[in-house]
Amino acid sequence: MIAMSDVYDKIMDLAKRRGFIWPTSECYGSVAGFIDYGPLGSMMKRRIENVWRKFYVVREGYYEIECPTIGQEDIFIASGHVKGFSDKMCQCPHCREYLRADHVAEAHDIHNASSMSAEKLAEVLCALCCPACEEELGPVEVFNFNLMFQTAIGPGSQRTGYLRPETAQGMFTDFQRLLRFYRDKLPFGAVQIGKSYRNEISPRQGMIRLREFTQAEAEIFVHPAEKNHPAFPRYADYRVPLLGIQQQEDCTEPLFVSMRDAVQQGIVANEYVAYYLALTHDLLAAIGVRPDKMRFRQHLPDERAHYAEDCWDAEVFSERFGWVETVGIADRTDYDIKAHERQSGQSFAVFIQYDTPQKVNRVRVTPDMGALGPKFRGKAKAIADALCECIPGPEGATVTIDGEEIFIPPELYKVREETVDVPGEEVTPHVIEPSYGIDRMIYAVLEHSYDEEMVDDEERKVLRLTPAVAPIQVAVFPLMNRDGLPEIALDIAEKIRIAGLVADYDDSGAIGRRYRRQDEIGTPFAITVDYDTKEDHTVTLRDRDSMQQARVPAEGIDALVRSLVEGTRMFQEL
RNA sequence: GCAUCGAUGGUCUAGUGGCAUGACUUAGGCCUUCCAAGCCUAUAGCCCGGGUUCAAUUCCCGGUCGAUGCACCA
Structure with a gap:
C-alpha cells in the first residue's frame, strides 16, 4: 500500500482527468461551491441513487415524489428557514471582517445575545471591540445573512421565492395528498431525490460543502404512540458503531451494539431511528463506503434542534477531512406538520379508526x-x-x-346522558427523517475505493468500485486490432449492452494499457477476444481487483457478466 | 469575507521583459498473440481584466479558482 497522504488531490486529479467531477463552467472561471458531474460521474451518481432507491422505494415501499426546487415564501416561513436559517452579522468598519454579531456580544459576557433584535444588538455592539483587530466597533449595521437563495416568481409585483434548502419540505407540503394516496393509514413514507441549495458563506473542501447539492431524503410518517418499526426484526441483530452522547462525554470509543440492545438500553430513542441507523450502515456499505470508516454520532442536546427527540449523523472518515457528516437520521416529532398546519390553516391530522368503536x-x-x-x-x-x-x-x-x-x-335546555360510539381519534403523526447527502457519499466512495499498487515496477491506480456503482461495468477488447478479432469483440459488446449493462469497447494500444485505463475508472470486469476465441469460442474474463483471468465460453458471456455485476455469482467461483 | 501563498498543453514540469522546454496522456500510422513495450507523425498551453512598456506569460493593480489560517457551517 502506498502512502495516501494526499489522497484527496489524487482523487480529484483522477476525477477531473477521467470525467467524474469537473469545476463548473470552467471557461468562465468556475464558481466555488458548484461542481459539474462529467460522463462517468453522472453515471456513478445515478447508480448510487438507484441503490438508494432499491433500499427505500423498492424495499421499504416509500414512493418517490418530485417537487419544484423553488418554493414560495410561506413554505419556508413555516419550516423556520426564513427566520432561523440566517445569522445576524455585522462588518467591522476598521478591518472589514465579517462577524457573527451575537457571538461577539456573547464573547463580552452579554447574555441572550442570540435572541436580541438586530437594533438591540447594534446598540450593544457599539461599545465593544472587534475580536479580529481589537478596535472599538462603534456604530455598525447588524444585518441578517440568510443562507437561502432568494428569487422572484413572475414579473411585476413579484412573489418572493426561495431555492429550497432541503428536499424535505415537499413531502410535508404534499402531506394531505400523500395521506390520501396511502389510503389514510399510518405509517407511510415518501422520498425525494433532488437538488437543494444553500448560499454558504465560504464553501471550501471541494465537493464536501456545496452551494448546490443532491439530497436523498425520506420522511416517514408514524403514529406518535407507535414507534416500533414493523420490519424491525430485519435489523434487530445488526450491529453498528454508535457514538452516543455518553461516549462523547466520556471520550470513549463507539459502542458496537445490536439495534435491539441499543433500543432496549435507551441509547437510541426508538425502533424507527434504530432501524434506519442499521439500514444506513447497510446502504453505505453496499455502495462501497468502508465499514471500518463509518460511525454513527448522536447529536448532543445543545446541537440538536429543540423539537427533535433523537438525532444521529452517519459520519464517514476521510483521510483529508476527518469525520464527515454524510447522513442525518432524526425523529423530528410533529414539529414540521404542526408548523405547516399553523401556516396554511389546514388540518394535517390523521384519523385513526379504533379496532372496535369505543x-x-x-x-x-x-x-x-x-x-x-x-x-x-x-x-x-x-x-x-x-x-x-x-x-x-x-x-x-x-x-x-x-x-x-x-x-x-x-x-x-335539556340535559341528556348518553352513550356514544367513538370510532377513532385524530392524531398528528411524527416524522422520522433519514437525510442523505449524495455528493458526500460519492466522495466517500471515491476516496475509499482509490488504491495504488506497484505492478512490475509501475504504479497501478485502481478504483475498487463495487459493480453496483461502477459507471462502466465491463470493457471488451480485441487482443489485436485485426484478423477478425474486432468484429467478434464488437459483437460481444453489443450483446452485453442488450443485456442492460454499460460496456466500453476499446481496441487502441497495447492490451495492458487498456486494462489500466479501465482500472483507473473502476470497471470491474474486462473481456478479451484472442486467437483462441476463433478456434474454441472462449474469451478471457479478467477481474479488476485480483487481475486474474478466467477462460469462459463466449456464448452466454452477457448473462454471466450480468450475474457477476448483480452479485449473484462470484468471479472466484469461475 | 479577511490574511498569506500559488496558478505554464488533459496531467506533471523547464524557463523567460522579445521564436515557450521536456515527459506522460490523447489521436493517426507501423509494430505487437494478455497487463501502461518500441518507432514515426499529429493535436494541444503561459487563469481572467486593467495598467506600465516599443514589447508582458514574466513587472504592478484588481478579480477568479485552489491551498492554509481566521471567521462561518440551520
Missing part, C-alpha cells in the same frame, strides 16, 4: 331554541353554542358571552 358516556346539552330565541335575540346563537360546550350545574348554567356572564335556568 363506548363513551357523555353529557349532551340540547338548547331549547324556541325559548332562547325570543329571550336573548341576537345573542341566542352564541349562548346555544356555549351551552353545548359547558357542563350545567343542578341550578342551571352560567355562560360567558363577550365577557358578560349570563345565567341560563334549566328550563331553557
